[in-house]
Amino acid sequence: MSLTRAQIESIAYLARLELEPAEIPVYQESLSRILDFVGQLDRIDTGDVAPMAHPLEGLTQRLRPDAVTEQDRHEVYQANAPQVAGGLYLVPKVVE
Amino acid sequence: MRRRSRAGSTWSRRSLNEVFLDVIHRNSITQLAAGLRAKKFSSVELVRAYLQRIEASQTALNAFISVTRSEALEAAAAADRDIAAGRGGPLAGVPIGHKDLFCTAGVRTTCGSRMLGNFVSPYDATVVAKLKAAGAVTLGKLNMDEFAMGSSNETSYYGPVRNPWNTDFVPGGSSGGSAAAVAARLVPGATATDTGGSIRQPAALCGITGMKPTYGRVSRYGMIAFASSLDQAGVLATSAEDAALMLREMAGFDPNDSTSVNTPVPDYLAALDAPLAGMKIGLIKEFLDEGLDRENERRIREALAVLERLGASVREVSLPNLPLSVPVYYVVAPAECSSNLARYDGVRFGHRCKDPRDLNDLYRRSRGEGFGAEVKRRVMTGTYVLSAGYYDAYYLKAQRVRQLITADFKRAFADVDVLVGPTSPTPAFRLGAKTADPITMYLNDIYTIGANLAGLPALSVPCGFVGGLPVGLQVVGPHFAEARILNVAHRYQLETDWHQKSPEGFA
Numbered sequence: 001m002s003l004t005r006a007q008i009e010s011i012a013y014l015a016r017l018e019l020e021p022a023e024i025p026v027y028q029e030s031l032s033r034i035l036d037f038v039g040q041l042d043r044i045d046t047g048d049v050a051p052m053a054h055p056l057e058g059l060t061q062r063l064r065p066d067a068v069t070e071q072d073r074h075e076v077y078q079a080n081a082p083q084v085a086g087g088l089y090l091v092p093k094v095v096e
Numbered sequence: 097m098r099r100r101s102r103a104g105s106t107w108s109r110r111s112l113n114e115v116f117l118d119v120i121h122r123n124s125i126t127q128l129a130a131g132l133r134a135k136k137f138s139s140v141e142l143v144r145a146y147l148q149r150i151e152a153s154q155t156a157l158n159a160f161i162s163v164t165r166s167e168a169l170e171a172a173a174a175a176d177r178d179i180a181a182g183r184g185g186p187l188a189g190v191p192i193g194h195k196d197l198f199c200t201a202g203v204r205t206t207c208g209s210r211m212l213g214n215f216v217s218p219y220d221a222t223v224v225a226k227l228k229a230a231g232a233v234t235l236g237k238l239n240m241d242e243f244a245m246g247s248s249n250e251t252s253y254y255g256p257v258r259n260p261w262n263t264d265f266v267p268g269g270s271s272g273g274s275a276a277a278v279a280a281r282l283v284p285g286a287t288a289t290d291t292g293g294s295i296r297q298p299a300a301l302c303g304i305t306g307m308k309p310t311y312g313r314v315s316r317y318g319m320i321a322f323a324s325s326l327d328q329a330g331v332l333a334t335s336a337e338d339a340a341l342m343l344r345e346m347a348g349f350d351p352n353d354s355t356s357v358n359t360p361v362p363d364y365l366a367a368l369d370a371p372l373a374g375m376k377i378g379l380i381k382e383f384l385d386e387g388l389d390r391e392n393e394r395r396i397r398e399a400l401a402v403l404e405r406l407g408a409s410v411r412e413v414s415l416p417n418l419p420l421s422v423p424v425y426y427v428v429a430p431a432e433c434s435s436n437l438a439r440y441d442g443v444r445f446g447h448r449c450k451d452p453r454d455l456n457d458l459y460r461r462s463r464g465e466g467f468g469a470e471v472k473r474r475v476m477t478g479t480y481v482l483s484a485g486y487y488d489a490y491y492l493k494a495q496r497v498r499q500l501i502t503a504d505f506k507r508a509f510a511d512v513d514v515l516v517g518p519t520s521p522t523p524a525f526r527l528g529a530k531t532a533d534p535i536t537m538y539l540n541d542i543y544t545i546g547a548n549l550a551g552l553p554a555l556s557v558p559c560g561f562v563g564g565l566p567v568g569l570q571v572v573g574p575h576f577a578e579a580r581i582l583n584v585a586h587r588y589q590l591e592t593d594w595h596q597k598s599p600e601g602f603a
Contacts, residue, residue: 017476019464023469031480033533033535034473034534041494052499052502055311055312055326059357092457
């Protein structure tokens with residue numbers, strides 16, 4: 001399998017990754033090789049085997065009591081934000 | 097010792113205590129904890145001695161990303177007060193290091209990435225909090241492959257870590273900083289994580305003991321996520337006994353982790369000495385493949401002879417689907433990683449690009465600049481296999497084969513108590529030797545990934561050398577059989593001294 005330049009650009013767009021023009025052929029080559037490599041799974045007869053999403057199957061999702069456990073720590077969390085004002089995260093203008 | 101020992105006259109000016117502290121790093125965690133409790137030395141003295149070793153080795157090894165000197169000395173002084181008051185925990189005053197993937201409140205946590213270069217954790221990971229509560233003193237944050245994606249520690253934004261046995265060679269990865277630090281005795285033990293072999297492979301390549309517990313045994317809360325159905329926290333130390341001691345303090349139910357398992361933690365130390373007579377050991381046939389270095393295979397067979405001498409029986413066992421572990425992993429792990437790493441958006445935390453034109457530009461350039469080449473490769477692989485039209489062919493198919501691999505393990509454990517084999521196909525390789533081709537690099541984890549896919553506990557113990565570099569024996573157990581595999585490792589270490597060897601220059 002060989003991915004085209006346009007396919008890499010489309011994957012990078014879906015993944016929200018800006019690539020340098022020089023990076024594109026590198027990923028074309030390595031992603032194609034990786035997909036060839038994982039493609040060997042096609043040859044395995046999996047019949048009606050159920051897909052396994054979790055290593056401890058049989059374990060059910062635990063629920064917690066519907067009670068407030070979090071305190072307002074927005075200042076601590078927002079100390080890591082690139083840009084905040086008045087407790088709000090700032091981003092470039094979205095709506096004109 | 098070291099430099100000063102050459103000038104005979106300086107000996108007399110140094111107190112016996114100082115000389116003692118020069119070699120204190122040769123002790124195990126168990127010995128250090130006992131020495132602290134007996135007040136043979138203080139935690140402040142111990143921490144100073146290790147900090148000095150860390151500073152002296154940093155240029156050669158690059159094992160640490162951050163050294164938290166003043167916090168460590170404060171914590172050590174507090175531990176000394178606790179010990180004096182008779183209320184110190186089992187690890188009171190013992191220095192350790194954390195892989196820089198565990199959140200540490202108030203301390204920078206980079207995950208080996210430029211993306212988190214300025215990230216200061218708002219809280220402690222549960223593992224960090226539990227070790228703190230047991231009295232351990234954190235000396236700093238250890239280098240690692242970026243977001244734990246790598247098998248050689250060469251993908252770190254903060255530079256590669258070097259193997260203390262030979263600094264032209266890699267330490268393995270992704271927990272390369274943790275492994276190199278323990279091997280060079282810069283800390284007696286360290287935390288690490290294992291998604292596809294990231295504890296066991298560097299343990300093997302650095303000649304130390306590495307333990308990955310059962311999925312769900314140790315909380316993932318505060319661990320920066322890579323592949324959530326595979327990630328598990330564990331320990332790197334110099335012996336199975338020390339690994340058991342640390343694991344006992346780290347393990348346990350945590351309501352903050354929805355995949356944490358609510359079953360009691362046994363006392364891993366209590367079972368260490370149990371005799372191996374009658375134990376049934378299965379040697380995984382598929383691991384003796386053409387990729388395995390023949391000298392490495394001899395070390396494994398010698399180790400099995402030791403276990404047989406102790407009364408265990410060894411037979412070959414076949415797990416026919418196990419060779420599919422690597423292709424399954426390179427669908428499942430990138431898929432989960434592309435989803436987990438979507439949170440790095442340049443908005444709430446992490447790197448943000450300069451002067452974004454609009455929101456899309458902000459996302460794309462922040463991520464493009466913040467992530468390194470291997471992380472981008474995996475995010476894109478994951479994006480592709482999850483995208484419309486490919487989901488069934490790649491992702492669901494891989495999850496079905498994952499089920500077959502897990503069933504192989506289950507069948508094997510019906511006949512044997514533990515499974516063994518090599519941890520990695522070869523000893524450490526030279527820096528740069530495998531960076532050109534991702535598949536070559538991925539195949540380093542061919543023997544370790546299976547345990548992650550099935551969620552099984554597995555460890556690596558040093559079992560000798562190949563060309564002057566250490567190699568490891570891997571022991572895999574059924575779910576929650578940590579005590580059993582630690583028992584095998586400990587009995588082996590009572591008969592051998594591979595785990596006591598330390599690299600020249602760091603002895």
